[in-house]
Structure formats: C-alpha cells, structure tokens
Amino acid sequence: MCGIIGYVGKASAAPILLEGLRRLEYRGYDSSGLAVLNGGNKIEVRKKSGRLANLKGLIKESPVAGGCGISHTRWATHGEPSDVNAHPHTDQSGKLVLVHNGVVENYQKLRNVLAGEGHVFQSQTDSEVLAHLIGKYYDEGDEEDLQRRLVEAVRVSLSQVAGTYGIVAMHADVPGFLVGARLGSPLVVGLGKGENFLASDVGAIVSHTKDAIYLQDRDLVYLTQDDFSVEKVDGDLSEYEVSTVDFTPEQAEKGEYPHYMLKEIFEQPTSIQNAFRGRLIDDQASALLGGLGLTPRELRDIDRIVLCGCGTASHAAMVGEYMIEHLARIPTEVEIASEFRYRNPPLDKNTLAFVISQSGETIDTLAAMREGQRKGHRVLGIVNSVGSTIARESDGGSYLHSGPEIGVAATKSFTSQVTVLFLLALLLGRMKHLSVEYGRNMLKELRELPAKVEKILLQSEHIRQIALKYIDAPGMLFLGRQFNYATALEGALKMKEISYIFASGHASAELKHGVIALVSEEVPSVFIMPRDSVYEKNVSNLEEVKARKGPTIAITTEGSTELEEIADDVIYIPEVTECLSPILAVIPLQLLSYHFSVARGCDVDKPRNLAKSVTVE
Ligand code: AGP
Numbered sequence: 235m236c237g238i239i240g241y242v243g244k245a246s247a248a249p250i251l252l253e254g255l256r257r258l259e260y261r262g263y264d265s266s267g268l269a270v271l272n273g274g275n276k277i278e279v280r281k282k283s284g285r286l287a288n289l290k291g292l293i294k295e296s297p298v299a300g301g302c303g304i305s306h307t308r309w310a311t312h313g314e315p316s317d318v319n320a321h322p323h324t325d326q327s328g329k330l331v332l333v334h335n336g337v338v339e340n341y342q343k344l345r346n347v348l349a350g351e352g353h354v355f356q357s358q359t360d361s362e363v364l365a366h367l368i369g370k371y372y373d374e375g376d377e378e379d380l381q382r383r384l385v386e387a388v389r390v391s392l393s394q395v396a397g398t399y400g401i402v403a404m405h406a407d408v409p410g411f412l413v414g415a416r417l418g419s420p421l422v423v424g425l426g427k428g429e430n431f432l433a434s435d436v437g438a439i440v441s442h443t444k445d446a447i448y449l450q451d452r453d454l455v456y457l458t459q460d461d462f463s464v465e466k467v468d469g470d471l472s473e474y475e476v477s478t479v480d481f482t483p484e485q486a487e488k489g490e491y492p493h494y495m496l497k498e499i500f501e502q503p504t505s506i507q508n509a510f511r512g513r514l515i516d517d518q519a520s521a522l523l524g525g526l527g528l529t530p531r532e533l534r535d536i537d538r539i540v541l542c543g544c545g546t547a548s549h550a551a552m553v554g555e556y557m558i559e560h561l562a563r564i565p566t567e568v569e570i571a572s573e574f575r576y577r578n579p580p581l582d583k584n585t586l587a588f589v590i591s592q593s594g595e596t597i598d599t600l601a602a603m604r605e606g607q608r609k610g611h612r613v614l615g616i617v618n619s620v621g622s623t624i625a626r627e628s629d630g631g632s633y634l635h636s637g638p639e640i641g642v643a644a645t646k647s648f649t650s651q652v653t654v655l656f657l658l659a660l661l662l663g664r665m666k667h668l669s670v671e672y673g674r675n676m677l678k679e680l681r682e683l684p685a686k687v688e689k690i691l692l693q694s695e696h697i698r699q700i701a702l703k704y705i706d707a708p709g710m711l712f713l714g715r716q717f718n719y720a721t722a723l724e725g726a727l728k729m730k731e732i733s734y735i736f737a738s739g740h741a742s743a744e745l746k747h748g749v750i751a752l753v754s755e756e757v758p759s760v761f762i763m764p765r766d767s768v769y770e771k772n773v774s775n776l777e778e779v780k781a782r783k784g785p786t787i788a789i790t791t792e793g794s795t796e797l798e799e800i801a802d803d804v805i806y807i808p809e810v811t812e813c814l815s816p817i818l819a820v821i822p823l824q825l826l827s828y829h830f831s832v833a834r835g836c837d838v839d840k841p842r843n844l845a846k847s848v849t850v851e
Contacts, residue, residue, distance in 0.1 A: 243429025262309025325369020594622025
C-alpha cells in the first residue's frame with residue numbers, strides 16, 4: 235500500500251526521489267519522506283505528513299544533497315499519518331535508515347525486546363522497529379567488509395520478522411550502497427548506466443531505465459551505482475532475469491487530462507482492443523488464449539471454474555461467471571479472494587481456478603492463488619501489471635495489455651478483465667456446443683466494441699450535467715439484472731470510493747426485499763437497463779421507484795425513447811449482444827461517478843483512505 239524508491243548514482247538523489255514519489259503517490263499518500271547520504275556521510279532525513287507537496291516545501295526550505303538516497307510515500311497501517319510516523323525511519327544511532335512497505339506483525343514483541351535493551355522509539359510504527367533491529371545487528375556485526383556487515387544485519391533481522399516487507403535500507407558508514415528485500419510487497423531493481431534504482435513498481439523509474447528485475451519473495455538485493463547482486467534472504471543464490479518495461483513514461487502520465495481516472499476512462503476504446511488483439515481466430519470462429527497453457531483436451535475436461543478477485547476484479551469475475559455459464563455451460567462461481575483463502579472450499583482435479591487482479595499484487599488475491607496451488611491446483615492469472623507477483627507465480631494466464639492504470643478507481647482494467655473473460659467463455663463454448671455462426675457473430679461484436687465505447691464517451695458532458703443535477707444527493711442506488719447486476723455493483727463501488735457518499739448496488743428485483751426503503755426524493759436510483767431479455771422487468775422496477783418519488787436515471791439502448799416518459803434522465807448506449815453489455819453500460823457509470831466527485835471537490839485520483847494496490851491484509 236506504500237510506494238518506495240531508492241537511488242544510487244552520480245546525480246543528485248533528491249530530485250529523482252521526489253519525481254519517483256510523484257509517480258508512486260497513487261500507492262499511498264498519507265505522508266512522505268526521503269533520506270539522503272550527504273557528502274559528509276551524514277544521513278539527512280526530511281519527512282512530512284499530508285501530500286507530497288508538503289515534503290517538497292520542506293525540502294525547498296531545507297535542501298539536501300547527495301547521490302544516494304531512499305524515499306517513501308505512505309498508506310498508514312500502524313500509527314496515524316503524522317510527521318513522526320512518516321518514513322524513512324532511523325535506528326538508535328541515526329546512521330541506519332530504511333523505508334518499508336508491508337506489515338511487521340510481530341513488531342510489538344520485537345519492540346519490547348529492543349526497548350529492554352535501551353532502544354528508544356520516536357514513532358508508533360512497526361517499520362521503525364525494523365530499522366532499530368537492523369541497526370542493532372549492524373552495530374554488533376564484526377565483518378571487516380562494511381557492505382557485507384549491512385547485508386548480514388538485514389538478513390538476520392528479516393529472519394525474525396513475521397509479516398510482509400518491501401524495504402530499502404542504507405547506512406551512513408557504507409556510502410553509495412543500498413540493500414533491498416521483499417516478502418509479500420513488490421520491489422523492482424532498475425538498472426541504469428552508472429546508476430541503479432529500487433522501487434515498488436517500474437512506473438517510478440521508467441523515465442530513467444527500461445531494464446528491470448522483478449524481485450521475487452525472499453529475494454535480497456544489494457547495489458552500488460555500478461553493480462548489483464541478488465541473493466535469497468536465507469543466503470541461497472537467487473535466479474533473476476532482466477526484463478524490459480512494456481510501457482513508456484508518457485503512458486504513465488496524465489497528458490492533457492485533468493485526472494488519471496478520466497484519461498483511463500477515455501483510453502478504453504484502445505485498452506479493450508488491446509485485450510482482444512491477436513486473440514480472435516476467424517477461421518475457427520473462436521478465441522485463443524495461449525497463456526492458459528492448457529491443451530484442448532485439458533480445456534474440454536474442465537467441469538468447474540472458480541474466479542477469485544477483490545473489489546472491481548470481483549465484479550468483473552461476476553460478469554465472467556454469467557458469460558461462461560451462458561456460453562460454455564460450465565458451472566462457475568466467484569469467490570472474494572479474502573474469503574476464498576480462509577474458507578477452504580472443495581476443489582477437484584477438473585476445477586480450473588483463476589485469480590483476477592489489475593495490479594497483480596493484491597495480497598488477498600495473491601494468497602488465494604497460493605492456497606489453491608498449495609493444494610496442487612493449477613491457478614491462472616488475469617492480470618494487467620507485467621512482472622507482478624501474481625503474473626510470475628501463477629500457472630499461466632492472460633495479460634490485459636491495458637497499460638498502466640494509475641487512478642485508484644479501476645476503470646479500463648474492469649472492461650479489459652470482462653473482455654478477457656468473454657474470450658475465455660467463447661473459447662470454451664466453441665469447444666462444446668456453440669456454432670461457427672454464433673462464434674463469428676461474437677467476434678464481430680467484439681470488434682465493434684471500441685467504436686461503440688467511443689460513441690458513449692462523446693456523452694461525457696451530458697453525463698456531467700446529470701451528475702450536477704444530483705450533486706447534493708446523500709446516497710445513490712445502482713440497479714441491474716442478469717449480466718448487469720455486477721455492473722450495478724461496480725457502478726456503486728466507483729461512486730462510493732471517489733465521492734464518499736453511500737452507494738449500493740443491487741439486483742433490480744431486490745428492491746422489494748428491503749432496498750426500496752432507501753428510496754426517497756433525495757436518493758437517485760441508477761438503472762442499468764439495456765434493451766435485453768429482462769428490460770421489461772427493469773421498467774417495472776423503475777416504475778416502482780418513480781411511484782415513490784425517487785429520482786431515476788436510466789442507462790439503456792439507443793432507441794428506447796419511451797423511457798424518457800418515465801425516467802428523470804436517460805443515457806443511451808449502442809445496441810450490443812446482451813452478454814457484452816456490461817462493457818458498454820459501465821462507461822456512463824464511470825463518467826457519472828467521476829463528474830459527480832470532481833464537482834464535489836474530491837480528489838478522484840487519490841481518494842481518502844484508499845490506495846491503488848492493497849498489499850497489506
Ligand atoms: C476499484 O476501483 C478499487 N480500486 C479496488 O476495489 C480494486 O479493484 C481492488 O483493490 C483489486 O485491485 P487489483 O485488481 O489490483 O487486485
């Protein structure tokens with residue numbers, strides 16, 4: 235949930251660290267800080283609660299200089315967001331300094347032991363305890379080689395940690411030398427020319443180098459500006475490979491958009507195309523997902539599918555469940571990853587499990603995957619971030635190819651996840667009973683999606699006007715049926731997570747089972763009701779809300795002008811086959827929540843209390 239970056243090289247570290255933090259701020263933004271080893275081999279620490287601008291102001295007042303440094307942007311786990319709890323943290327001597335992403339679960343016990351030895355702590359954080367532990371073992375070390383002494387101090391300390399970590403540490407006695415390690419939190423090495431980097435994700439360093447090493451759990455790395463070495467924390471050698479980052483610095487920027495979220499909403503014609511590019515097989519009237527690593531016979535023997543994810547990814551999984559059962563008639567179920575990992579569900583040998591994750595680092599989704607694999611099951615990943623932990627540890631899978639998604643609110647990753655799940659459903663269906671003609675029609679429908687999304691995006695201003703009309707709403711209901719029940723859940727999540735109003739999604743028919751009690755003149759109900767097999771049922775539900783003076787917003791298929799007689803506002807989407815309608819219907823919901831939240835003065839890219847990737851339980 236935090237962002238960390240370390241630099242060692244000839245350039246001044248502070249500007250590089252601050253630029254890296256700006257690119258990492260979406261991972262957490264309660265506070266930020268940096269530490270630089272200055273020319274006199276003294277550690278200079280600057281840290282501040284609040285947004286990165288506060289830290290920049292502090293450094294402007296009190297500059298730091300030096301070519302080796304570490305920095306951190308925080309999502310608070312232990313200890314409130316404050317200057318003293320901000321990272322970096324130092325040890326008792328003030329010469330060892332570290333930044334940490336993760337949770338030291340046994341920090342209280344370690345803290346008590348250290349306090350008993352005279353250590354005095356400044357903060358309430360678990361990370362400071364880790365800094366003191368490493369500093370203690372460094373001071374007690376007797377290796378002549380100070381670099382080795384620091385590496386051993388980190389190694390011994392981490393062997394006592396229960397929990398997760400992605401850390402970067404440095405010591406005033408060992409200038410130009412960084413030590414990093416990871417368990418459960420991502421850490422990437424960036425290899426430059428005469429300079430090297432460590433970061434939580436490549437977005438922070440892609441403007442400096444495209445050569446990256448995605449560290450694996452229990453990897454320990456140490457580096458100077460000209461050299462590096464990767465080992466295991468327990469001392470074994472570690473295999474690593476140097477990858478090339480698959481996106482440009484510009485792709486990780488907002489460009490002419492006011493927010494990443496709006497840019498990523500408008501990228502969806504392209505990102506959806508990228509999700510199916512090269513995966514449509516016309517002569518077979520089917521789809522190809524080469525990364526699954528399954529033979530046609532293995533695919534044909536699958537008799538149950540489990541889809542795991544969190545948040546938006548779980549909503550995409552719900553659409554996938556309906557798609558797969560509709561097209562391939564294979565029993566499919568969705569598991570919230572945090573439930574799956576502790577529920578111990580029965581899985582048999584012909585069950586195929588997928589984990590779905592934009593970041594590929596969500597700790598519950600990662601744990602769900604590992605739990606399935608521990609039981610000997612093949613678990614595939616549907617992931618966006620190349621080189622992420624889930625991408626590397628899964629037994630295969632498919633990338634979204636959406637490009638970096640920086641906005642905390644997932645948008646393009648949802649439509650791409652649903653697209654990939656549709657490809658899976660089509661592939662499996664065409665191996666069973668779907669005809670060539672049906673397959674060809676579906677390929678045609680897929681190819682027409684980007685243009686249809688473009689058409690919806692042209693309504694952004696119309697949707698903004700609707701958002702302004704309801705700007706004072708204290709809450710909002712989202713209602714849909716069948717494939718768009720999950721769309722309703724996703725629309726509610728978008729609205730609540732960036733506007734902070736109460737919003738809930740429901741199957742439309744659930745209105746009468748309690749939900750309608752929430753209907754009032756102040757609370758608008760958004761109906762996702764394309765002209766599909768349950769359209770008339772949705773019309774009845776909308777009438778029920780209207781009869782109770784509830785404002786209604788209808789998202790429906792072009793041509794359904796009769797709704798203008800009963801709904802207060804109507805947003806049209808192009809005609810599309812029913813099972814693909816969530817990909818179109820979600821776009822107005824993304825825009826509605828975006829415009830509503832901006833108009834309410836919310837920071838849509840960095841909503842309060844949230845972070846882009848949930849890497850702590
Ligand atoms: C969605 O807008 C949220 N940002 C959140 O629910 C997110 O979908 C969830 O944390 C899963 O993230 P992942 O796809 O990176 O695993």
